[in-house]
Amino acid sequence: MTLRMSDLQIQACQLFDEALKAEDQGELVEAEALYRVAAELGYDLAMNSLAVLIEDRMTPPRPAEAVYWLKRAVAAGSSNAAWNLAMRHRLEGRRRWYVHWLRIAETLGDTEAAEILAVATTRDDSWWAIEGVNPPPFVRGPRLV
Numbered sequence: 501m502t503l504r505m506s507d508l509q510i511q512a513c514q515l516f517d518e519a520l521k522a523e524d525q526g527e528l529v530e531a532e533a534l535y536r537v538a539a540e541l542g543y544d545l546a547m548n549s550l551a552v553l554i555e556d557r558m559t560p561p562r563p564a565e566a567v568y569w570l571k572r573a574v575a576a577g578s579s580n581a582a583w584n585l586a587m588r589h590r591l592e593g594r595r596r597w598y599v600h601w602l603r604i605a606e607t608l609g610d611t612e613a614a615e616i617l618a619v620a621t622t623r624d625d626s627w628w629a630i631e632g633v634n635p636p637p638f639v640r641g642p643r644l645v
Contacts, residue, residue, distance in 0.1 A: 507542075509542075509543070510543040513543065515537050516538045516543055519535040519538065523549075523557075528557055530578035531553060535550035540574060540627050545573075547570070547572050547573035547578065547627070548580050548581045550570070551573070551584065552584070567585070567588070567638070570585050572602060573597055579605045582610065583605045583610055583612075585604075586598050586602045586613070588606060590628055590630075593628075593636060598627070599627075602616060602617050602620055603617065616630055
């Protein structure tokens with residue numbers, strides 16, 4: 501029996517849905533396993549969600565593995581993953597890579613990335629500015645509540 505690509509996509513979507521439910525219920529280990537299988541099937545939403553889960557919700561966080569999955573998601577066409585990579589570099593104060601990933605997000609259709617690129621590519625010190633988002637830790641000043 502051979503599986504068609506559409507069958508794999510359906511399976512990946514179903515696994516992704518189960519992973520979301522598990523994560524919402526706080527079953528993070530189960531969610532990780534489900535996201536991972538869906539990601540291995542090539543589902544870019546699962547790759548991005550897996551990256552966010554293993555870095556932001558799991559203990560201990562695994563940032564290197566998160567970057568791996570974000571880059572795979574970008575390769576699969578995820579503008580969200582490119583945005584997430586841009587934000588990682590923004591928080592670390594790495595302007596060059598911040599702009600790099602914003603440009604990729606824009607290429608993949610992220611309209612917010614296109615808007616922010618206008619600020620990110622200025623020559624002044626406001627390159628990190630995003631309206632409504634706290635500045636990165638290296639910026640001194642008031643934080644949003």
